[in-house]
Amino acid sequence: xAEVKDIQFREPVARTAEALGSERAAGLEELHGDKMVLNMxxxxxxxxxxxxxxxxxxxxxxxxxxxxxxxxxxxxEKIAENMTYTQFIPYTDRLDxxxxxxxxxxxxxxxxxLLGIDKQLPPRCQYIRVICxxxxxxxxxxxxxxxxxxxxxxxxxxxxxxxxxxxxxNLCESLTGARFTTSYxxxxxxxxxxxxxxxxxxxxxxxxxxxxxxxxxxLLTRNRIFVDRTQGVGVxxxxxxxxxxxxxxxxxxxxxxxxxxxxxxxxxxxxxEFDVPVGTMGDSYDRYLLRVEETRQSVKIVHQCLDxxxxxxxxxxxxxxxxxxxxxxLTRMEELIHHFINVTQGxxxxxxxxxxxxxxxKGELGFYIYSKGGGTPHRLKIRAPxxxxxxxxPKLLPGHMVSDVVAIxxxxxxxxxxxxx
Amino acid sequence: MAQSETKGNAQRTxxxxxxxxxxxxxxxxxxxxxxxxxxxxxxxxxxxxEVCGFAKKELGFDYLVDISSIDNYGDDPRFTIxxxxxxxxxxxxxxxxxxxxxxxxELPTVxxxxxxxxxxxxxxxxMMGVRFRGHPDLRRILMWEGYPxxxxxxxxxxxxxxxxxxxxxxxxxxxxxxxxxxxxxxGKDTIAREPRVRIPQTDALETNARLERRRxxxxxxxxxxxxxxxxxxx
Numbered sequence: 001x002a003e004v005k006d007i008q009f010r011e012p013v014a015r016t017a018e019a020l021g022s023e024r025a026a027g028l029e030e031l032h033g034d035k036m037v038l039n040m041x042x043x044x045x046x047x048x049x050x051x052x053x054x055x056x057x058x059x060x061x062x063x064x065x066x067x068x069x070x071x072x073x074x075x076x077e078k079i080a081e082n083m084t085y086t087q088f089i090p091y092t093d094r095l096d097x098x099x100x101x102x103x104x105x106x107x108x109x110x111x112x113x114l115l116g117i118d119k120q121l122p123p124r125c126q127y128i129r130v131i132c133x134x135x136x137x138x139x140x141x142x143x144x145x146x147x148x149x150x151x152x153x154x155x156x157x158x159x160x161x162x163x164x165x166x167x168x169x170n171l172c173e174s175l176t177g178a179r180f181t182t183s184y185x186x187x188x189x190x191x192x193x194x195x196x197x198x199x200x201x202x203x204x205x206x207x208x209x210x211x212x213x214x215x216x217x218x219l220l221t222r223n224r225i226f227v228d229r230t231q232g233v234g235v236x237x238x239x240x241x242x243x244x245x246x247x248x249x250x251x252x253x254x255x256x257x258x259x260x261x262x263x264x265x266x267x268x269x270x271x272x273e274f275d276v277p278v279g280t281m282g283d284s285y286d287r288y289l290l291r292v293e294e295t296r297q298s299v300k301i302v303h304q305c306l307d308x309x310x311x312x313x314x315x316x317x318x319x320x321x322x323x324x325x326x327x328x329x330l331t332r333m334e335e336l337i338h339h340f341i342n343v344t345q346g347x348x349x350x351x352x353x354x355x356x357x358x359x360x361x362k363g364e365l366g367f368y369i370y371s372k373g374g375g376t377p378h379r380l381k382i383r384a385p386x387x388x389x390x391x392x393x394p395k396l397l398p399g400h401m402v403s404d405v406v407a408i409x410x411x412x413x414x415x416x417x418x419x420x421x
Numbered sequence: 422m423a424q425s426e427t428k429g430n431a432q433r434t435x436x437x438x439x440x441x442x443x444x445x446x447x448x449x450x451x452x453x454x455x456x457x458x459x460x461x462x463x464x465x466x467x468x469x470x471e472v473c474g475f476a477k478k479e480l481g482f483d484y485l486v487d488i489s490s491i492d493n494y495g496d497d498p499r500f501t502i503x504x505x506x507x508x509x510x511x512x513x514x515x516x517x518x519x520x521x522x523x524x525x526x527e528l529p530t531v532x533x534x535x536x537x538x539x540x541x542x543x544x545x546x547x548m549m550g551v552r553f554r555g556h557p558d559l560r561r562i563l564m565w566e567g568y569p570x571x572x573x574x575x576x577x578x579x580x581x582x583x584x585x586x587x588x589x590x591x592x593x594x595x596x597x598x599x600x601x602x603x604x605x606x607x608g609k610d611t612i613a614r615e616p617r618v619r620i621p622q623t624d625a626l627e628t629n630a631r632l633e634r635r636r637x638x639x640x641x642x643x644x645x646x647x648x649x650x651x652x653x654x655x
């Protein structure tokens with residue numbers, strides 16, 4: 001049997017010097033010339049939006065990487081200071097636009113925490129919100145897996161996962177009226193209840209998506225090309241993951257067990273049964289495996305929610321927070337006043353400051369709201385998981401080959417809408 | 422069960438806040454609680470790395486969630502920097518705040534404590550114009566290099582300002598189409614707050630210009646379309 005040898009990538013200068021003998025190596029430095037600077041992005045297929053990375057190369061090995069973000073900056077935080085809490089909900093759709101439902105829920109929960117009503121939400125509202133979050137997670141992870149696969153040359157997987165995502169969009173459409181920018185939550189509730197027949201549609205989708213995930217796995221998980229390109233690539237140590245503040249699957253991929261749904265349970269997550277998968281190596285392959293498993297866990301959570309789904313209202317019974325029903329607005333004085341104040345001045349929030357972190361598909365999406373009272377925040381800071389996750393790139397990329405960048409970026413699964421805000 | 426866990430967590434957080442306060446009694450304020458979150462105010466911004474370093478090394482706050490900034494426009498000191506600390510080991514979070522005056526607008530960096538502070542501090546510099554001394558690479562991050570303003574400051578208009586860079590996208594402020602529409606009770610109305618909203622008079626001028634064009638079309642085709650001109654209002 002032939003002996004298996006490891007191929008070692010060495011610095012070209014050192015390799016050539018060794019080959020020629022040390023006495024001739026002295027004059028070689030200038031023969032190799034300067035390091036090459038390669039601009040990647042902002043519009044490059046594997047940068048998933050508008051990320052720009054300036055790579056400094058020695059041959060094909062990266063020696064320095066400088067990410068350049070901000071191409072999608074729209075000033076969301078500035079905009080938030082100038083509108084009521086409810087008016088900002090559509091802007092949250094445009095943060096992580098792969099999972100708008102989860103952003104809606106995260107933002108609504110943050111404002112409700114400020115108002116002090118996050119524990120008083122009706123059970124039906126909480127269950128529906130969990131379903132929304134998990135559907136968003138499935139949608140986001142399917143895209144992440146599909147995009148990673150297509151970046152590494154597996155077109156079929158991309159088509160497979162997008163077929164399933166299309167069904168989620170159909171569910172979103174019948175639930176919220178919009179396929180993409182859902183704006184589904186309201187402060188203290190939801191814009192509408194589940195439409196008739198939606199639960200059955202959702203169950204049908206869950207049965208189909210499990211088959212699809214299995215099929216995706218047969219195409220990728222033991223695929224020689226895929227494994228070779230992702231295993232051992234982009235390894236993040238536990239210490240670095242904590243130090244750089246990573247979150248979500250990128251954090252858990254390093255073998256750290258941390259999920260806000262378990263550590264700081266919100267909504268009804270403490271009453272649901274699910275596992276938090278954890279990686280071992282912290283490489284691109286682990287992050288891929290983790291997303292596949294999280295998708296399965298999400299399917300499990302949605303099943304449980306559909307089983308347990310209670311009846312009752314979806315909004316808190318306080319018309320100073322949610323809009324009163326239309327028929328009462330038109331017939332009663334008090335409701336008319338509440339409606340009018342709600343629309344023109346917004347929910348009257350107390351002075352104070354809160355931070356709420358939500359386990360979004362991409363990681364911890366946090367809202368820090370500093371209120372001086374009244375209907376608009378004095379300052380609203382969005383802690384975007386993609387922004388923080390990308391900050392490790394200057395540490396992570398050097399030492400890898402150019403082609404590995406694609407595998408690493410794909411496995412990071414970031415969204416620039418959220419990174420740049 | 423979950424409730425008792427939350428309670429235990431709150432007790433641990435209070436204990437950690439007390440320990441950090443015991444270490445710096447003259448520097449830190451009493452912990453303030455709001456919605457179950459504890460906030461400590463650091464009196465001297467220059468000593469923030471010291472407090473953070475202690476919290477990380479001795480109390481296990483090894484994870485920095487976020488740094489944000491507040492512009493208290495009209496008050497002195499003008500800026501507040503807010504640090505959200507979290508411990509991966511004990512799952513407790515703590516908020517530290519410190520004030521920075523407008524003239525100085527500078528404080529030492531905490532990138533030496535947590536490396537994740539790098540981009541957060543760059544963002545605050547970019548958006549608020551507060552500098553972090555000792556930061557390894559304090560450049561703008563979201564706006565482009567050479568952008569002259571700090572857009573999250575309260576005195577920066579929502580619509581933007583014209584910049585001195587010709588040929589760059591967004592050299593002129595973008596049209597606001599009449600927004601934002603929120604009126605805070607007791608505050609100024611939309612037109613006074615935002616000088617670039619639609620003013621009835623200019624609206625009338627535009628409309629009349631449009632009607633002028635229509636009249637030309639009418640002259641050409643010989644038949645009228647649309648209403649007559651309107652008087653400018655004041």
